[in-house]
Amino acid sequence: MKLDLLIMISYCIRWQVTWSPTTNKVVQLISGNCLTGISIAWWKWTHNQHHIACNSLDNDPDLQHIPVFAVSNRFFSSLTSRFYGRKLEFDSLARFLVSYQHWTFYPVMCFGRINLFIQTFLLLFSRRSVPDRALNFLGLAVFWTWFPLLVSCLPNWPERIMFVLASFVVTSIQHIQFCLNHFSGDVYIGDPEGNDWFEKQTKGTIDISCSRWMDWLYGGLQFQLEHHLFPRLPRGQLRRIAPLARDLCKKHNLPYRSLSFWEANVSTIGVLRTAALQARKLASAGGPVPKNLVWEAVNTHG
Numbered sequence: 001m002k003l004d005l006l007i008m009i010s011y012c013i014r015w016q017v018t019w020s021p022t023t024n025k026v027v028q029l030i031s032g033n034c035l036t037g038i039s040i041a042w043w044k045w046t047h048n049q050h051h052i053a054c055n056s057l058d059n060d061p062d063l064q065h066i067p068v069f070a071v072s073n074r075f076f077s078s079l080t081s082r083f084y085g086r087k088l089e090f091d092s093l094a095r096f097l098v099s100y101q102h103w104t105f106y107p108v109m110c111f112g113r114i115n116l117f118i119q120t121f122l123l124l125f126s127r128r129s130v131p132d133r134a135l136n137f138l139g140l141a142v143f144w145t146w147f148p149l150l151v152s153c154l155p156n157w158p159e160r161i162m163f164v165l166a167s168f169v170v171t172s173i174q175h176i177q178f179c180l181n182h183f184s185g186d187v188y189i190g191d192p193e194g195n196d197w198f199e200k201q202t203k204g205t206i207d208i209s210c211s212r213w214m215d216w217l218y219g220g221l222q223f224q225l226e227h228h229l230f231p232r233l234p235r236g237q238l239r240r241i242a243p244l245a246r247d248l249c250k251k252h253n254l255p256y257r258s259l260s261f262w263e264a265n266v267s268t269i270g271v272l273r274t275a276a277l278q279a280r281k282l283a284s285a286g287g288p289v290p291k292n293l294v295w296e297a298v299n300t301h302g
Contacts, residue, residue, distance in 0.1 A: 025132070028040040029132075029135055029136070029139045030139070032139070033135075033136055033138075033139025033140050033142070033143060034139045034142040034143055035143065036143065037117055037120070037140060037143035037144065037147065038113075038116045038117070038120055039120040039123065039124055039136045039139075039140065040136065040139075041123065041124070041130050041131055041132060041133070041136045042116075042119055042120045042123045042124070044131075045123060045128075045130075046061045046062070046083075046119075047062075049061055049083050050062045051228060051231055052192060053083075053191070053192045053200075054182070054192075054200055054201055054204040054205065054228060055182055055185050055186060055187045055188065055200070055203070055204030055205075056187070056188055056189065056190065056191070056192060056200075057072060057074055057075065057079060057187050057188065057189050058079050058080060058081060058082050058083075058189055058190070059081075059082050059083055059190075059191060059192065060083070061081070061083045061084065062178070062182060063182065063183075063187065064081050064083070064084070064088055066088040066089070066090060066094050066098075067089075067090075067091070067093050067094030067097050067098070068097050068098075068101070068104075068108060069098065069101050069105070069108075069272065070090075070094075070098045070101070070275050070279070071183050071184075071187060071271055071272070071275060072187050072275060073275055073278045073279070074187075074189060075088060075090055075098075075275075076090050076095075076278070076279065076282060077090070078090045079189070082191075095279050095282060098275060098276060098279040099276050099279045099280045100276060101272045101275070101276050102269050102272040102273035102276050105179075105268075105269065105272055106172070106176070109172040109175045109176050109179070110168060110169045110172045111168055111172075112168075112171070112172060112175035113168050113171045113175070114168070120140070124136055124137060124140075151163060151164060173217075174219075174221075176265075177208070177218065177221045177222075178221070179268055180206065180208060180261075180264040180265065180267075180268050181205055181206055181207075181208070181221060181224040182204060182205060182206070182224075183268045183271055183272070184206060184264070184267040184268050184270065184271045185203060185204040185205055185206055185257075186203040186204055187204070188200075198229075198254070199254060201225060201228045201229060202225060202249055202254040202255050202256065203254075203255060205224040205225045205228050205257075206224060206225075206257045206258075206259060206264060206267075207222060207223055207224050207225055207226075207242075207256075207257065207258040207259070208221070208222035208224075208258070208259060208260070208261055208264055209222070209258045209259065209260055210222050210260075210261065212239065215236075215239065219235060220234075220235020220236065220238050221235075223235075223238035223239060223241070223242055225245055225249075225256065226238045226241045226242055226245050229241075229245060
């Protein structure tokens, strides 16, 4: 397998976003901090860890969404996040929210960008070592200058509110896509091991099958496994690499999961619903978790 990977790497190495690290940094700061208000330092911090420990419940920050979401009942034991260095408390609030997560998934995704704003400032104001902290703050200052000014140009407050809400809802497409790529993949607990890194990537990622003319909408995220194998490969080249990754998985008897957008949504909601129903069955210290009449009606059999 190492030889196969080396061949693929040599085939891909000539495709770079830019050849200059400085240019890369400028592009990142402009596209991340200045245009979206999300710190590229935060993105690198969490996303690099996600690639290293793909779908590890206690190592991958992209799965640690307690108290709002839980993709596995293993979160019910209040796992300790090795990434954040704190306990992910599964308390009564988390139990309640998780119990309805398959219903709240899409509404929450509509406002997922707010959480990214919060996470950005939590990191930059923390005591952690943050590369280019000053540049990240400068980029955020640019965003929080032009965006409010743009909104202020609208004639009245109802239109301003609708514009901001619409801008959040539009970005939900990307947030949903991130979840489709991993929420219904295989999960595990513990540190990833070097000798099974490739297997962990194939088991924890899901591709979205689509026509070439839809690549503009997915932005390359539909080739999630290919992106995980070659994270620095420009997304416009991932379709060319997909057949090689598929053949490599077939050769080594590893899963290569590619679902339609509809199938991926059904699979993700199925995982969330399973965990939600399990959360409802948990007993709290004072007795069983209460179930409302709607839930009882939907889940009545016989």
